[in-house]
Amino acid sequence: xxxxxxxxxxxxxxxxxxxxxxxxxxxxxxxxxxxxxxxxxxxxxxxxxxxxxxxxxxxxxxxxxxxxxxxxxxxxxxxxxxxxxxxxxxxxxxxxxxxxxxxxxxxxxxxx
Numbered sequence: 001x002x003x004x005x006x007x008x009x010x011x012x013x014x015x016x017x018x019x020x021x022x023x024x025x026x027x028x029x030x031x032x033x034x035x036x037x038x039x040x041x042x043x044x045x046x047x048x049x050x051x052x053x054x055x056x057x058x059x060x061x062x063x064x065x066x067x068x069x070x071x072x073x074x075x076x077x078x079x080x081x082x083x084x085x086x087x088x089x090x091x092x093x094x095x096x097x098x099x100x101x102x103x104x105x106x107x108x109x110x111x112x
Contacts, residue, residue, distance in 0.1 A: 019076050
């Protein structure tokens with residue numbers, strides 16, 4: 001189980017329930033994203049850990065752009081954006097370093 005995805009999924013579901021009262025279809029789509037995050041957090045598939053959060057983040061950011069275009073309430077738009085960024089940053093593909101320790105750019109002087 002991936003607890004970060006589970007917490008983000010529960011938060012997205014709560015945001016979706018609040019969003020239903022203003023623009024129903026955006027609220028329902030947020031609930032679907034939250035349920036998918038809970039499913040991805042419990043999944044044991046090999047790619048779910050690396051790409052689950054990334055895919056959910058991209059989908060949520062697309063939903064953010066659509067909410068901007070349809071003039072949704074600003075609190076709903078910007079909380080959707082924050083959840084999208086949080087999903088993207090929860091992915092180890094984004095947050096891991098590209099080089100092993102000690103192999104990055106730095107001084108060419110030997111240590112003392």
